[in-house]
Amino acid sequence: MTAIISSRTRGIVLRALALTVLALAATFLLDSYRNYQLAVVAAVFCATAGLTLLVGLTGQLSLGHAVLMACGGYGYALAAGLAAEADLSGILRFALGILGAVVVAGGVGGLLGLAGARLRGPYLAGLTLALVIALPAFASQVPGLGGDQGRSVPFEPVPDWLAPVLFSTEQWHAWIAVLVAAVAVTPLAVLRSGKAGLRMRAVHGDEVAARLAGISPGRVKTNAFVAGALSAGLGGAVLAIATQTVSPGGYDLAFSLLLLVAVVIGGLGSIGGAAVGAVLVVLLPWLIDTLTTSVGLPADLEQRLSGNLVVLVFGALLVLVTVVWPGGLSHAFAGRFASLSARLRRRSDQHVPQSLTER
Numbered sequence: 001m002t003a004i005i006s007s008r009t010r011g012i013v014l015r016a017l018a019l020t021v022l023a024l025a026a027t028f029l030l031d032s033y034r035n036y037q038l039a040v041v042a043a044v045f046c047a048t049a050g051l052t053l054l055v056g057l058t059g060q061l062s063l064g065h066a067v068l069m070a071c072g073g074y075g076y077a078l079a080a081g082l083a084a085e086a087d088l089s090g091i092l093r094f095a096l097g098i099l100g101a102v103v104v105a106g107g108v109g110g111l112l113g114l115a116g117a118r119l120r121g122p123y124l125a126g127l128t129l130a131l132v133i134a135l136p137a138f139a140s141q142v143p144g145l146g147g148d149q150g151r152s153v154p155f156e157p158v159p160d161w162l163a164p165v166l167f168s169t170e171q172w173h174a175w176i177a178v179l180v181a182a183v184a185v186t187p188l189a190v191l192r193s194g195k196a197g198l199r200m201r202a203v204h205g206d207e208v209a210a211r212l213a214g215i216s217p218g219r220v221k222t223n224a225f226v227a228g229a230l231s232a233g234l235g236g237a238v239l240a241i242a243t244q245t246v247s248p249g250g251y252d253l254a255f256s257l258l259l260l261v262a263v264v265i266g267g268l269g270s271i272g273g274a275a276v277g278a279v280l281v282v283l284l285p286w287l288i289d290t291l292t293t294s295v296g297l298p299a300d301l302e303q304r305l306s307g308n309l310v311v312l313v314f315g316a317l318l319v320l321v322t323v324v325w326p327g328g329l330s331h332a333f334a335g336r337f338a339s340l341s342a343r344l345r346r347r348s349d350q351h352v353p354q355s356l357t358e359r
Helices: 002-030 032-058 063-084 091-116 122-141 169-193 193-205 207-212 217-243 252-265 271-293 299-305 308-324 329-358
Strands: none
Touching: 002 032, 002 169, 002 308, 032 063, 032 169, 032 193, 032 217, 032 252, 063 091, 063 122, 063 217, 063 252, 091 217, 122 169, 122 252, 169 193, 169 217, 193 207, 193 217, 207 217, 217 308, 252 271, 252 308, 252 329, 271 308, 271 329
16 A cells, blocks of 8 residues: 555655646746746645645635735745845745744634634635635734735845746746745645545545544644645745735635636646646636737726626636636546547557558
8 A cells, every 4th residue: 555655645746747748838838928837737736735635635625715825925025125125135034934934824724724614615715715814904903914905015036047048037937936836735745645635535535534533623624724834834935036026916706716716717726727727827817918909999988897807717617627627627637538538548459450461
């Protein structure tokens, strides 16, 4: 059993390594703005991966997951700002900023996990909803967070030893985002496929049966919340690096609900579905804005559609996916790929006897 688990973990790590290398290589084919979008997709992917693990495997509904991204962003900004004041730069400042993001997001996630272990159904959703609504007021009252305007983040330039290779700062930020996303999401994939994932599914299925089997539902729920919070916090840190600022307006209720809708559309409990959802969160609003601008609508109508049309499209897409592919887009793609592979295998099996008889 140990050998099977180790080989499974090895396969996940190798796939993550291959995808990371492909993503880093793809940055050379993208311009500066596309690299910026890639960095934002990687940041959102960290959040959606943790959220799909939390909701899909343990059944804990979080409506305020953007708050955990904000915790990571503020933690990075505060720690990196203190490091900059101490004349620290480079990898040391970046490491301290990441440590600050992990500590703040992990601490808040641990508290939410302890609450989630005691709250059920809509009560946990109400608690996280209250947090995301209270975030702007909290940021305006706590010194050092910058109020509604937010807090600036120290600029991360391209290192001198990479300057001959990378052609822009946005590409370097995309590299940072991809590497951090790999570090954040790979452990979640390992957890999902291992014993921890089985415990989460058992708690989601029946807490009483899980408790009789020797599983502590409270501990499992708390651990799941902490794991999702750490991943979301790293995503918030990456987003702060890419945007050079962190403010409560960037993590409002609309964005938090958008993350939840994205993981449902992508496929709950699926890391691939979280990736699909992250791409939709970043690229779909940009695509809609591009189309509405190119059509040449009147200025007042375009202003009314701004933001509202994105919500409408996401809502329609959610209904469509729920009706046609209840498992999400990732399961639909996986099913199509599996059926295509099976069809190709059947065709190859049919051709082998004919070739043998011809000989």
